[in-house]
Amino acid sequence: xxxxxxxxxxxxxxxxxxxxxxxxxxxxxxxxxxxxxxxxxxxxxxxxxxxxxxxxxxxxxxxxxxxxxxxxxxxxxxxxxxxxxxxxxxxxxxxxxxxxxxxxxxxxxxxxxxxxxxxxxxxxxxxxxxxxxxxxxxxxxxxxxxxxxxxxxxxxxxxxxxxxxxxxxxxxxxxxxxxxxxxxxxxxxxxxxxxxxxxxxxxxxxxxxxxxxxxxxxxxxxxxxxxxxxxxxxxxxxxxxxxxxxxxxxxxxxxxxxxxxxxxxxxxxxxxxxxxxxxxxxxxxxx
Numbered sequence: 439x440x441x442x443x444x445x446x447x448x449x450x451x452x453x454x455x456x457x458x459x460x461x462x463x464x465x466x467x468x469x470x471x472x473x474x475x476x477x478x479x480x481x482x483x484x485x486x487x488x489x490x491x492x493x494x495x496x497x498x499x500x501x502x503x504x505x506x507x508x509x510x511x512x513x514x515x516x517x518x519x520x521x522x523x524x525x526x527x528x529x530x531x532x533x534x535x536x537x538x539x540x541x542x543x544x545x546x547x548x549x550x551x552x553x554x555x556x557x558x559x560x561x562x563x564x565x566x567x568x569x570x571x572x573x574x575x576x577x578x579x580x581x582x583x584x585x586x587x588x589x590x591x592x593x594x595x596x597x598x599x600x601x602x603x604x605x606x607x608x609x610x611x612x613x614x615x616x617x618x619x620x621x622x623x624x625x626x627x628x629x630x631x632x633x634x635x636x637x638x639x640x641x642x643x644x645x646x647x648x649x650x651x652x653x654x655x656x657x658x659x660x661x662x663x664x665x666x667x668x669x670x671x672x673x674x675x676x677x678x679x680x681x682x683x684x685x686x687x688x689x690x691x692x693x694x695x696x697x698x699x700x701x702x703x704x705x706x707x708x709x710x711x712x713x714x715x716x717x718x719x720x721x722x723x724x725x
Contacts, residue, residue, distance in 0.1 A: 459508040460585060460606040463487040470586060472501030474598070484523045484566045484604035494589045497599045502538070502588045510583040510608070518577060520608045521570035526553045527600035531592070535601055538586040541577065549573075553601075566604070575608075583608070635678065645694075648675035648717070654706070656687035662703075665694040670719040678714045681706040696721035 459465040463486045467476035472494060479491035494501040512518075526533050532554030539547040551569045577583065587603050635651040638644075643661045646652055652663050663679050666672075681689040689706040691698065691713050698704050698721065704713050715722040 456510050456583075456585075456606050456608050459505055460510070461486055462490045462604060462606075465505055465508070467503050467505050470502045470504040472496065472499055472589075474501045474589075476503035476587070479602060482525060482527075482602045484525070484602075486604075489525075489602045489604035490587060492587055492589055492601050492603065494592075494599045495597075497589075497592045497594050497596060500588060500591045502586050504584075504586045508584050512577045512579055512581040512583060515578045516576075516610055518575045518608050518610060519570065520549065520573070520575060521568060521605075522549070522603060522607070523566045523568050523605035524551060524553055525566045525602040525604075527602070531594060531596065531599065533592060533599055533601060534590040536588045536590070537603070537606075538588060539575070540584045540586070542582050543584070546583075547573065547575070568605070646677050646679070648672060648677065650677050652677070652679045653682050654679060654689040655683045656681060656689050657683045657685050658687075660687040660689070662690040662692050664692045665696070665698070665715065665722060667694055668696050668717040668719065668721060673717055673719055675717045676714065676725075677717075678712065679706065680712040681709060684709040691715075693722055698722040699724045 462478055465478075467478075467490060469476055473496040474492070474494045476490060476492050478488040480488045482491065483489050490503065492501065492503045520537075520539065522537055524535070532552065534550065534552045536548050536550045538545060539549065549569065553567055585606065587601075589599055589601050592599055636647065636649055637651050637653070639653050639655065640663065641655045641658060641661070643664075644652060644654075645664045645666070647666055654661070654663060665677060668675075679689065679691050686707075689711075691704045691706065693702055696717075698713075698715060704724075706713060714725045716725055
């Protein structure tokens with residue numbers, strides 16, 4: 439089953455700046471082009487209360503969903519990264535789509551993706567796939583950023599095609615204009631093994647494993663979560679540690695012999711503080 443976590447804190451995006459309508463927990467979405475529907479779906483959710491279900495009733499033509507009142511006003515002149523999650527409905531189909539990024543009502547970028555390609559990890563109906571490339575967006579303070587969500591045309595025997603969108607994130611670039619990509623456009627030779635998480639509840643010291651999601655309850659006492667040893671053989675593995683209690687007790691994340699962005703430990707001191715890391719051959723990078 440796909441992980442369900444708080445969208446902003448659960449992915450360590452405390453500075454996510456998108457309009458609340460892009461959390462897909464409220465609001466009304468419309469069809470800008472094509473024939474179909476765009477609705478909030480509570481049965482297929484990556485995070486929060488619902489996702490955006492886009493259904494194309496005429497698959498041979500593309501369909502685009504929009505919300506006319508969404509508005510993300512950029513708080514500063516800066517550089518930003520953008521990512522999102524997608525899940526498809528039909529296991530046997532290969533479906534392409536895109537998220538369209540508009541700056542002051544002018545198309546600024548089209549983030550295209552393909553989900554499927556006959557790869558088993560991407561063909562499961564209950565798998566959310568995160569897409570984030572290495573593009574950096576330079577926006578000015580006051581820019582109005584909006585988004586549209588598209589299903590591309592498809593020759594299929596299905597009467598409809600569906601995609602679910604969730605976890606839309608835009609955050610400041612903090613890596614000197616470089617990032618560690620989570621997913622590129624998937625194909626048979628480029629697929630991350632991370633599609634689900636090992637969900638764990640911990641209230642005492644714990645040695646984490648790759649792909650763990652550690653929900654850490656420090657109500658009784660502070661404790662440490664130690665990350666596993668990294669090597670060239672396990673590069674690209676992820677771990678999430680989240681402090682879920684409201685106490686003053688700190689959850690400490692130790693690099694386990696490797697550094698976490700050049701630090702030996704990271705402290706989670708407030709409720710819902712979250713650390714998501716990806717392994718390199720010698721240490722850990724914060725995402």
